[in-house]
Amino acid sequence: MDADKNAATRPSMKIGELAKTANISTRLIRYYEEQGLIESTRAANGYREYDPVLVDRVWQIRGLLEASIPVKIIRDILPFLDDPCDIHVTEASPELIAALEEQHEQMDQRVHFLTRNRDAIAAYLESIRGARHL
DNA sequence: TTTCTTACA
DNA sequence: TGTAAGTA
Numbered sequence: 001m002d003a004d005k006n007a008a009t010r011p012s013m014k015i016g017e018l019a020k021t022a023n024i025s026t027r028l029i030r031y032y033e034e035q036g037l038i039e040s041t042r043a044a045n046g047y048r049e050y051d052p053v054l055v056d057r058v059w060q061i062r063g064l065l066e067a068s069i070p071v072k073i074i075r076d077i078l079p080f081l082d083d084p085c086d087i088h089v090t091e092a093s094p095e096l097i098a099a100l101e102e103q104h105e106q107m108d109q110r111v112h113f114l115t116r117n118r119d120a121i122a123a124y125l126e127s128i129r130g131a132r133h134l
Numbered sequence: 135t136t137t138c139t140t141a142c143a
Numbered sequence: 144t145g146t147a148a149g150t151a
Contacts, residue, residue, distance in 0.1 A: 027146085
């Protein structure tokens with residue numbers, strides 16, 4: 001079924017390939033790994049090998065990071081993102097829960113902030129377009 | 135050629 | 144984060 005373009009979930013992607021596929025630098029990939037955000041195995045020659053599913057994982061990490069979520073928290077919720085069914089919730093410490101609630105609240109505020117500005121810009125654009133037609 | 139580690143800007 | 148150096 002998959003002869004050439006489907007190496008779906010096999011631990012074999014070199015850092016350069018992952019970088020190109022996920023559109024991030026190899027430098028950042030190594031950095032995420034240093035921070036314990038992603039894992040990799042090592043080939044006999046010492047080269048890192050990545051599971052192709054990390055392409056998505058990297059995007060999730062970027063999103064979380066861009067939302068200013070601390071690496072410490074990302075580390076804790078990443079395993080949950082892997083299998084949402086896994087019951088990490090049961091062992092979530094009060095500290096983690098508190099941190100996540102705070103982050104959630106902050107994200108909510110950002111969403112409102114962005115929404116408001118987006119609408120303001122949309123309205124401004126509208127008025128400009130209208131004026132242009134005069 | 136690609137990747138690795140370490141380190142500086 | 145990018146980039147340089149010296150390897151494997």
